[in-house]
Amino acid sequence: MIDFHTHPVLIREFVDKYPNYERMARRVFDIGNNFQPLETFFLQMDVAGIERAVLLPIDCRRARKDAVSSNEQVAELCRLSKRFIGFASVDPLKKGAPRELESAVKKLGLKGLKLDPALQDFRVNHRKVFPVYEAAAGLGIPLLVHTGMSWAPETPLERGHPLHLEEPIRQFPKLNFVLAHFGWPWVWEATALALKYPNVYLDTSCLYYDSPKEFFQFVFSKQIPTTLIERSLRNKIVFGSNYPRVEIKNMVQALKTLALTEGCLNKILRENAERLLGLGPEK
Amino acid sequence: MIIKLERVKLQTRKSEEAIDITAKVDEIVKKTGVKNGLVNVLTSHTSSGLLVTEGIPCLEEDILTHFSRLFPEDEDYHHRRYLDYDGRLGFNADAHLKSVIGGISCTLPIENGKIVRGSRQTIYFMEYDGPLERTYLVQVLGE
Numbered sequence: 001m002i003d004f005h006t007h008p009v010l011i012r013e014f015v016d017k018y019p020n021y022e023r024m025a026r027r028v029f030d031i032g033n034n035f036q037p038l039e040t041f042f043l044q045m046d047v048a049g050i051e052r053a054v055l056l057p058i059d060c061r062r063a064r065k066d067a068v069s070s071n072e073q074v075a076e077l078c079r080l081s082k083r084f085i086g087f088a089s090v091d092p093l094k095k096g097a098p099r100e101l102e103s104a105v106k107k108l109g110l111k112g113l114k115l116d117p118a119l120q121d122f123r124v125n126h127r128k129v130f131p132v133y134e135a136a137a138g139l140g141i142p143l144l145v146h147t148g149m150s151w152a153p154e155t156p157l158e159r160g161h162p163l164h165l166e167e168p169i170r171q172f173p174k175l176n177f178v179l180a181h182f183g184w185p186w187v188w189e190a191t192a193l194a195l196k197y198p199n200v201y202l203d204t205s206c207l208y209y210d211s212p213k214e215f216f217q218f219v220f221s222k223q224i225p226t227t228l229i230e231r232s233l234r235n236k237i238v239f240g241s242n243y244p245r246v247e248i249k250n251m252v253q254a255l256k257t258l259a260l261t262e263g264c265l266n267k268i269l270r271e272n273a274e275r276l277l278g279l280g281p282e283k
Numbered sequence: 284m285i286i287k288l289e290r291v292k293l294q295t296r297k298s299e300e301a302i303d304i305t306a307k308v309d310e311i312v313k314k315t316g317v318k319n320g321l322v323n324v325l326t327s328h329t330s331s332g333l334l335v336t337e338g339i340p341c342l343e344e345d346i347l348t349h350f351s352r353l354f355p356e357d358e359d360y361h362h363r364r365y366l367d368y369d370g371r372l373g374f375n376a377d378a379h380l381k382s383v384i385g386g387i388s389c390t391l392p393i394e395n396g397k398i399v400r401g402s403r404q405t406i407y408f409m410e411y412d413g414p415l416e417r418t419y420l421v422q423v424l425g426e
Binding site for chain 1: 298
């Protein structure tokens with residue numbers, strides 16, 4: 001199984017090594033949990049049955065002073081374990097961002113692009129951002145973009161509205177857009193995009209109140225029908241936990257409480273991610 | 284009067300487990316050189332526990348199973364909300380309640396440099412919300 005949405009923000013080994021790492025976790029990513037040795041990350045994956053995890057940085061240096069993990073830090077973690085799949089992040093309004101992305105992919109070996117319009121303070125449909133989409137499409141990597149509500153302080157809610165992405169989605173049909181957090185609370189809008197456009201995917205990392213099981217039961221059976229996932233979106237959803245904002249095991253358990261067939265769960269938990277990332281099963 | 288405090292890190296490996304820490308506590312007491320006094324052991328977390336019971340696997344399993352029966356994961360807890368000071372949701376109320384009911388510390392006497400405990404008594408660190416790296420405290424007071 002693959003977790004498509006994790007943030008390496010509480011790695012104990014990085015606290016001493018990188019002076020701004022602690023400030024980033026507390027003040028930018030806004031998480032209060034204790035820092036943990038890297039071993040805990042692997043154990044959290046193990047108890048959840050997750051074999052590989054996508055690590056996401058966010059280059060929000062212009063807007064927030066520090067990045068939420070850098071491309072180099074993500075690449076460093078990926079060199080330590082094949083269980084990690086690293087994504088890159090660039091500031092799309094920065095001059096040279098497309099070249100920076102190309103370098104992160106070709107030199108650091110990163111496999112995708114992560115953008116967060118709220119934390120990075122940009123508009124996803126601004127023309128200045130399009131060269132980054134073009135570069136990602138040219139590199140053949142997927143884009144995981146934050147949609148929906150952001151917990152990060154001082155971030156406008158509206159920036160995460162999924163429909164802002166419609167123009168880029170149309171302009172760049174060769175770029176696969178993965179809409180994080182299922183676009184919550186704009187679940188229908190995110191769903192409609194995934195239904196309409198072949199290059200739109202959704203990740204399951206949505207949890208904004210109650211427990212993971214309660215939230216999933218509501219969103220994926222009452223907000224939208226479970227049958228819509230089973231019948232129409234089974235090839236368009238990837239599992240994401242948003243660890244460490246939530247433990248991976250809780251999100252896997254929550255997903256498995258839904259009335260989905262084993263075949264559909266396999267696609268969400270593994271096959272769709274493998275296809276997006278161009279990966280084969282781990283040997 | 285000697286008062287010494289040691290912080291011990293422990294990597295737990297499962298969602299829930301009972302970990303025998305008796306030998307480690309014995310070792311710390313011996314190291315302090317205290318001959319007569321008290322040792323207090325406590326966890327520094329609110330979703331783990333510290334307790335003393337007979338050190339056999341069936342009881343370890345029974346404690347965890349029946350704590351889970353008392354506080355099921357899927358019960359209706361008020362803790363399931365966004366905790367702004369943590370930047371995440373609280374959905375581990377069951378772990379907190381197990382910690383409350385099972386206790387977070389134990390105190391045992393020291394005599395002639397050794398912990399006095401019954402032949403069946405074993406000191407356990409109880410993980411209710413792992414796997415995590417945890418810290419427990421061992422404070423030795425005496426002469």
